Amino acid sequence: MARWEPNASRRLAEAALELFTERGYESTTVLDIAKRAGLAKSTFFRHFQDKREVLFGEDPLTEHLTTAIAAAPAGADPLEAVVSGFDALGRNVFTPAHRTFAVRRRAVIDAHPDLQEREALKGMNLTASITRAIAHRGAPALMARVTAELGTLALKIAYERWSDLDNTDEFSAVARQALSEVQAAVLSTRKTT
Known part of the structure; x- marks a missing residue:
């Protein structure tokens, strides 16, 4: 996915859940989530404070x-x-x-x-x-x-x-x-x- 596409927050949440399921919560990093969503790590931090916030933030x-x-x-x-x-x-x-x-x-x-x-x-x-x-x-x-x-x-x-x-x-x-x-x-x- 291109970095400019809309719904970055939702894409990051979906990517995080995929990775949490595949690798486990502890083994998944913010960088992994951002890469899976096709976004930069800095984009992740514009939407979430940390990887827990993907589950609890919004x-x-x-x-x-x-x-x-x-x-x-x-x-x-x-x-x-x-x-x-x-x-x-x-x-x-x-x-x-x-x-x-x-x-x-x-x-x-x-x-x-x-x-x-x-x-x-x-x-x-x-x-x-x-x-x-x-x-x-x-x-x-x-x-x-x-x-x-x-x-x-x-x-x-x-x-x-x-x-x-x-x-x-x-x-x-x-x-x-x-x-x-x-x-x-x-x-x-x-x-x-």
């Missing part, structure tokens, strides 16, 4: 989710607002075209404890953002926090299911199902105590 997930929560109908309860966020993710982030990338990304992260730690931190930041978005809608602090925790758990379960290559369901359907199962599990704990 985060449209939080923005789409929290924007949709804020835009949910005024009468929506906190969980309904979270469902609006899941629907937005299905339209804008977790699209069928993105599934293969997500599957490969997940495999790389699952194979490396330090990347798993980074993913967990990303999840904590997401939960905090959801909490703020729900509280901004007027929910009491504890309700916002609990809703965000349940929503994040459902989102994690949905992402794991959706990023399985055998799954062909749309993300929003998978996320709605996961949230329903999380709610049912919470209710069933009340019956056993």
